[in-house]
Amino acid sequence: xxxxxxxxxEVVRRELTVAADFANAAGLLVDAGExxxxxxxxxxxxxxxxxxxxxxxxxxxxxxxxxxxxxxxxGDRNERGTARLYPSGLHPMPxxxxxxxxxxxxxxxxxxxDWRFVDWRLPTAQGAAIDTLAMMLSDLxxxxxxxxxxxx
Numbered sequence: 474x475x476x477x478x479x480x481x482x483e484v485v486r487r488e489l490t491v492a493a494d495f496a497n498a499a500g501l502l503v504d505a506g507e508x509x510x511x512x513x514x515x516x517x518x519x520x521x522x523x524x525x526x527x528x529x530x531x532x533x534x535x536x537x538x539x540x541x542x543x544x545x546x547x548g549d550r551n552e553r554g555t556a557r558l559y560p561s562g563l564h565p566m567p568x569x570x571x572x573x574x575x576x577x578x579x580x581x582x583x584x585x586x587d588w589r590f591v592d593w594r595l596p597t598a599q600g601a602a603i604d605t606l607a608m609m610l611s612d613l614x615x616x617x618x619x620x621x622x623x624x625x
Contacts, residue, residue: 475535476537476538481533481535481537482508482509482510482513484536485508485515485533485536485606486508488607489503491606491607494607495610496610501518501519504517504518513532513533514530515530516528516530516546517529519613520617521560521618521622522618522621525560525620525622526548527558527617528548530542530546530550530553531543531609532544538591540572540575541573541574541609542574543571543609543613544576545569555567556623556625557625559624561622562616562619568583569613571603572588572593572594572595572597572602572603573593573603573604578590
């Protein structure tokens with residue numbers, strides 16, 4: 474089962490409109506300038522408690538059926554997934570270890586063999602489901618904001 478690129482693009486655009494309100498209020502920079510059906514990706518710049526910037530790419534292929542791949546990248550987007558790009562306090566893999574990140578699933582090299590992609594929108598034992606782009610931004614902003622350094 475898959476999602477047509479034009480459907481993914483429409484859903485991502487619609488959800489980003491809502492997420493933009495949160496991003497503006499939280500002082501986040503959202504860059505969706507290259508968002509397209511072939512490349513349904515956007516980046517968000519977050520800051521931690523001491524003002525360090527963290528750039529996160531959301532690759533939304535086949536969204537909303539499957540969660541996006543959420544990855545920390547360098548400012549120029551040439552480096553990705555290394556510990557030095559991650560804020561302290563996240564999974565030491567490094568990984569955003571949440572159901573809304575494809576990278577957290579064992580099928581994508583992550584630690585969770587007990588999760589299934591199709592269940593990503595379900596609530597966890599720790600709380601409510603994080604099932605929209607706005608909620609993902611809010612969750613990441615709260616985690617990054619608590620950080621005082623980098624993982625590596």
